[in-house]
Amino acid sequence: MAKKDSKIVPLLPLRGLLVYPSMVLHLDVGRDKSVQALEKAMMEDHNIFLSTQKEISIDEPSIEDIYSIGTLTKIKQMLKLPNGTIRVLVEGLERGEIQSFIDDEDNYAVEITTFKERTDKDVEEEALMRTMLEYFEQYIKLSKKISAETYATVSDIDEPGRMADIISSHLPLKLKEKQEILETIDVKERVNRVIAIIHNEKEVLQLEKKIGQRVKRSMERTQKEYYLREQMKAIQKELGDKEGKSGEVATLGEKIEKSGMTDHVKTIALKELERYEKVPTSSAESGVIRNYIEWLISLPWTQSTEDRLDINIAEEILDEDHYGLEKVKERVLEYLAVQQLTNSLKGPILCLAGPPGVGKTSLARSVAKALNRHFVRISLGGVRDESEIRGHRRTYVGAMPGRIIQGMKKAGTINPVFLLDEVDKLSSDYRGDPSSALLEVLDPEQNYNFSDHYIEETYDLSKVMFIATANNLSTIPGPLRDRMEIITIAGYTELEKLHIAKDHLLHKQMKDHGLKKSQLQLRDDSIQSIIRYYTREAGVRGLERQIATVCRKAARLIVKEQRKKIIITDKNIEDYLGKRQFRYGQAELEDQIGMATGLAYTTVGGDTLSIEVSLSPGKGKLILTGKLGDVMKESAQAAFSYIRSRAETLQIDENFHEKNDIHIHVPEGAVPKDGPSAGITMATALVSALTGRPVRKEVGMTGEITLRGRVLPIGGLKEKALSAHRAGLTKIIIPKDNEKDLDDIPASVRKDLTFVLVSHLDEVLKAALVGEKK
Template sequence: MPTTQSITLPESVPLYIQSELVAFPYMMITLYLRGADLSVFEESRKHDSLLAIFMRREEHQVELAEALRPIGTVCKLVELTHLTSDGSTKITLEGLARCTIQEMVEESPVPLAKLEIVREFYEKNIVTDALVSSLSALLKIALSYGRPLPEDVMKMVDYIDTPARLADLVAIYCNLPPNQLQEMLETIDPVERLKKVYLHLTEDIQRLQIKNEIQSEVSRRVGKTQKEYLLREQMKHIQEELGEEDPRNAEMNELRKKIESATMPQEVRIIADREIKRLDRINPSSPEYTVSRTYLDYLAGMPWQKGTADNRDINEAERVLDEDHYNLKKVKERILEYLAVRTVKDKMKGPILCFVGPPGVGKTSLGKSIARALGRKFIRMSLGGMRDEAEIRGHRRTYIGALPGRIMQEIFRAGSNNPVFMLDEIDKIGLDFRGDPASALLEVLDPEQNSTFTDHYLDVPFDLSNVMFITTANQLDPIPPALKDRMEVLQLSGYTAEEKEVIAARFLIPREMEENGVSGETTRFGEAAIRAVIDNYTREAGVRNLQRNIASICRKVTKEKTQGKPERVEITPAIVEEFLGPRKFFNEVAAEADRVGVVTGLAWTESGGDIIFVEATRMQGKEELILTGSLGDVMKESARAALSFVEANRDELGIEATSVAGMTIHIHVPAGSIPKDGPSAGITIATALVSLLKGQPARRDVAMTGEITLTGRILPIGGLKEKALAARRAGVKTLLVPARNRDAMEDIPEAVKNDLEFIFIEDAREALLNALKQP
């Protein structure tokens, strides 16, 4: 390595002027220049391969000599190689000594200057020796704290005892900014330079020490989750460097796009944005990540502004309703009214309809037909046996596995904010310690509130006012009054035999023949066979059992065909009896003779109307009234009221005093295993008592219904249509009905009116005149 005394400079040396590069003596410098001006280095070959590196001042100067810092470094060009791989040039320089500019020789095209070597002097003493040894020790301490130093540098440090060279060497590896390095270069006194380097290195070690202490403390506190997070962040950085996309980033970007396109209300969008920022900070392996991600999926997937266009062609809607269901005029009329209003008013609240009727009359299938007529999506949700309020309102997002309520889940799956939503069996909702689902439905089924329905899980309002809710029930009594008040009740009564014939021919038989592999071209059902199935094998308000019996016949036809037997061309009543066995129902009224103390009454059940027989008898004993037949409290009270009326009007009714005195009266209603209740059998019980006490037979072809008071007035009853249909099925000819039920006659089918004689009564005496056979 040449010393400053042995360096001989030519008359002029090229200057390589830089803003960031500071060269020191004894320093090897490697540059990679691409497309740069190499004239300075080419020129140096003409000047003994020497050039000088000077740093430009920060402030702007006009003259070049004034624009340069006073001290630079003379360097020797060791190597200049043009690389073909990337088109760059590799330049290797060796720092020789400090220098100053005596005068500028030339400024363009290549700056040339006359230079002078800066001579360094120091006196070796105890202070310099202590500084050199202390600096060497500090370097080793820095290395122990993680300061990266090449091995050859550490070996050099052990052998360098010259303060100037040691100071320059340490300054290079102190990571000082260019301005401080230039100041170090301009410090000519080696001892002073050694002191500055010592201070810089001490500060550097202190920073390293504090950093290590902090890292140790953080490492001690950081658990497994944080460590995984750091590793993932490093992995993400590595993937970015490699040009690979992080799967989690792709997932988050996709989720952001879904939220962007969900057209949420502004207040919901704010919550979604806040939640996705929170999700981005959660470790994917954390259970909380799954909860937050599921919540965002529901928010992004809800149809906030997405719905289906209604079919506003009323005639087409009417055609669809008639095609799917026979009769049901009131329901169809209500749907067409709703469509008519929709054609003139875009924004209107969806109706809340409640279909009430016996099983099998088509309540649920009617909902599907309405959805098809409107062109909307159809959702059906069964409420039977539901006891948990969370099924309606959802769970709070406080635990893993929380989900929205069924209302929001079904709308999420449908992808429409205006479906036809059928809540089936609303009268069979339960109640227990988990809450009251019926109360939770109050907000859902209230047109004034459901525009801001808030599910516990989503915790943001959702507009349900566009949804057309339809509920179904077999009876209204179990429905809470507050919930009943929110719904428009439409009664669906049972079908007449004629209506069942049409339904069977138009809907049931074609469907069952297709499902059971019976060809309609070779086999047909005769009208007499259909009537035989209706009269002899089914006694119901709906058509469910009728459908089962038709399916049974079709299956047996298919079985015979597969066995190679002759194919049945026409199903006749004889074939019906062959396939279905002996008839199950008989004309109960026509099969019995008129008897004393036995009167035909009518009852309403969940399955429609039915006939009942009230039997009364007497026997010697203490004067008391015995009631049997699984009667409810209301019916027992009606029996006592009927007996009080008879005893109070004994003389007027022509009953002898001895017929009651000392007698035990027993009233029985057959089918004792079936619970019976209600006040409408009051007039029937009174007629049976009068028939018994007077010994006057009651006409079995006369049926009656009505509540009786102590004075004999007849009060109105419910379910007249169902009771009239039951009377007709049983072969009754005359029906005694309370006069205040006259308005209900408009619901009675014309076929029933033609077959039955309706007599409207206001007093029990009128019933007795028409029901008892006159002597």
């Protein structure tokens, strides 16, 4: 290529378009500066430089927005259209490169250098031309979008560079690829590039043709299969053959009729069955529809068991399976009595709340047995997805109904005893709030038309007896708790544990370990020792584990030493269970100054809490240790403030807080402690430390204190009384307002304890402290 002298010509920026040399093209021009550039070119030598914009959206391009390589063209014709735009016919002359950009207010102009192409060609270029022409011919045959006249015109061209330009203009290339060809000044390189592009386009077209043929064959095969399937249906109908899909549809139709669905649900099921019949078996939707129909058929709509309404037999079964738990048994028998009178009572929604191991789950199973109902249990511990309760929409892959509907299918009747285990351990995240989804299930006024996302149609849960279990009521949301009837199971007394171990746990573990009654005997005193010295719990789960340990060791001795019978007493229990793990009766051995015993309620039952106070010379700093929660810290502050306000009455130095640092400590610092019932205990320990009067060793106390010294009521009195009894305390100070809760405490515990009812801290101090005021 030889560069010609530079020249200044008007510039016409193109949007989404490109012109090659030797190419004739119509353009519509509308931008003011572009129109001015055209008019200026017409007034001079009709030459104008065309260069493509890099971005189509720019209205007033600068030199950076335009490709530097373009085409010098000659304006052949110009026509003004009625809409104000100008249609112009241009012919490409030569490639050119912008050297500088002249932008005045009226039009664009550039200084360019043009490139003159050679007309002669060597042998290699001749061979490249022939290859390019041959490829282009093959491309035309595959594409069928380019006419034979175009090929004839291209084949008459004798210059390789020009031929490459014309072929490029007919290929479906992106503007950037066309610009790259325009910018390729060297003829051989340009021809090679065009050959590569045609070859690639040819392969793409061949692949498209193959895909098209494959799709056509597939469609023909599907049509053929449909025709054969219809023929097969007709033949099966004539032969009375019930095999194949038609037989399956007929079977499903019969099941729908016999299922006992409501008329509305039956209509939906039959409509889905009609869809199933029309959808090809090979279709994925076929399986989805069939699965839905089978779920509708498998659900119990009218099937129910007849309740055992004989109260005496029901009571006998409950007593046989469980010792104690009078409140729950009483509630179940009340339900039976009302059911016998009305025969139309909605299923109650009970929540058994209490520590682990007190028999909440097994009690629900006994209730089902007593009522002669089917029993189904689902565990809600850790469930955090709302669809676990309500099910998935059928649009999802692998959609399933929720656990409630799955449980009803498993039960097979509309009136089972349905256990929702660990309802307090539900959690929520971005997938929804399962506890809110349970509101509809556990509301007697709403659950007659429960809606599952998968089933979509309403389902009646009103005849189901729902029983929920929970360890900690405080973690159950208020609206959900409001829908349930709470029955608290506080824990077992020592006497109750003894009966449970003798009548239930021992027989069960001996059976599980292959032991006969004649081979192992656990005397009452040995069981009592296990309860006192090897377990500390509200329930009996740990007790059962210890009995299982005894059975295992006994089984080993019987097998290894061929013993005929093993008798276990409190004297030899340590040979089987090792050294004692707990000290029975935690009460102090003597009265202590600055130490009071409080009673606490935890999720695993009641417990005793020692609170210690020590004084040291200082400036009145109040130090609290023992991993206390905010409520207990506030109780300590309230007790401290009350004592300061009553220092004179209590005969304490009024300036004690200026001379001493007061340290309140609750032992077991690793265990978090919180709750509104330690106020009077802290106040008693403080007064004891400040006055030097000891606290009675046999006294435990519970109650919150106000700044005026009033004692406020507390919760969990039964659990706290049981823990005091276990610890060997004999006197318990409780708020007067809790007098109503004394009836809940078992008689065997109540006879061993003295309850002091107080309404003011002065009464607490009088009952708890030893000696007269100094």
